[in-house]
């Protein structure tokens with residue numbers, strides 16, 4: 356159909372303040388309602404812009420397969436303030452492509468797979484702090500696991516061997532932790548509040564300044580001592596711009612910040628939800644343990660990614676049911692057509708991950724946690740899209756999947772636990788997460804059946 360023949364968009368709905376809040380806090384509810392009342396391509400007016408909600412895999416495919424050079428970045432003003440004008444989130448066109456290329460060695464499977472053993476040790480060390488009989492918030496544990504993993508990838512820190520350890524790295528870990536907790540939704544969603552007079556913004560700027568000063572010292576130390584490591588910092592230190600000049604320190608820091616903020620919370624939330632679902636589904640735990648125990652104790656972590664279909668299904672079903680980003684968006688700079696409708700430049704195309712993941716036509720009984728559905732059917736990349744798609748698809752997807760599988764296997768094999776309270780998804784900032792942080796009751800430590808060695812003291816064999 357030519358652009359001229361495309362139908363106009365359905366009437367744009369102007370959200371009331373309550374609906375705006377609802378759309379922000381619980382997008383699933385709002386998107387379900389919009390789909391029921393206005394169809395698969397609903398248009399809402401929100402924060403001064405028309406947002407076209409794309410709620411079918413077919414239309415998502417159209418969005419993701421359009422010429423990427425026709426799209427501007429979404430939420431540009433906010434990300435430019437938070438992460439810098441030259442960060443991946445803000446760049447478009449050729450510069451965006453080049454920036455992704457720059458990063459790719461550090462997030463390539465060949466690289467992150469070499470961290471498998473480190474990730475396992477990190478997860479084991481954190482789970483080892485659990486006490487039988489204790490009730491805890493899973494998110495507190497998973498945040499620390501993903502912080503340690505991301506610090507390893509970005510700064511070459513390895514808490515299990517002591518590499519890059521010590522007071523300097525401890526300081527860095529604290530600074531990253533503080534920064535993550537100062538990125539308040541108000542300054543993310545209302546870039547007009549990114550002003551020196553606004554206390555939450557001022558707090559964020561301060562935390563960022565401290566982290567940049569620390570990263571600056573680390574860069575200087577590495578250069579002075581000719582330390583060459585294949586971590587993200589090392590990759591960016593070797594990179595050059597279009598003119599062949601080294602990338603500036605500020606640019607390096609902006610990109611490191613992008614990876615830190617993109618990777619830590621998202622992975623932690625996905626892991627916490629997977630513990631939540633295991634804690635509610637003993638039959639799933641039993642199947643998972645049988646699969647894990649069949650490959651013996653301490654298997655090559657690479658196997659967890661490639662050879663365990665049930666583990667894979669559990670992780671996919673978790674992130675289908677609880678997508679971390681409810682939506683991802685593009686801003687067309689030229690007119691285009693989606694779902695037979697004409698979309699104008701400047702209108703945001705918002706692919707509703709949450710709505711596509713809960714469509715009963717694709718996923719019967721969409722609210723039920725049933726990993727088997729991923730064994731029975733193969734879903735297309737537009738039906739299952741937790742990491743977005745097209746030219747901006749998540750660069751850390753492989754690493755996130757790898758870390759989650761390794762950590763989940765550790766928890767399932769070595770601990771008996773149950774979910775202590777029903778939890779549900781709400782939006783925290785751009786990302787979604789559990790309202791209560793996934794309260795878990797830790798029952799006991801266990802020895803996996805594949806370990807016959809009974810020298811572990813104080814551990815019950817089951």
Ligand code: HEM
Nearest residue numbers: 617618621622625679680683742743744747749750751755
């Ligand atoms: C479960 C964990 C994660 C989830 C669910 C997730 C999800 C997403 C989504 C939905 C996007 C937007 C994609 C789009 O617009 O099409 C994204 C972008 C991105 N993610 Fe992730 N992510 C996760 C973990 C990570 C990790 C661990 C890293 C880094 C090591 C990372 C780095 C990035 C980057 C750099 C982008 C921006 C890509 C661009 O604009 O070109 N993510 N992620």
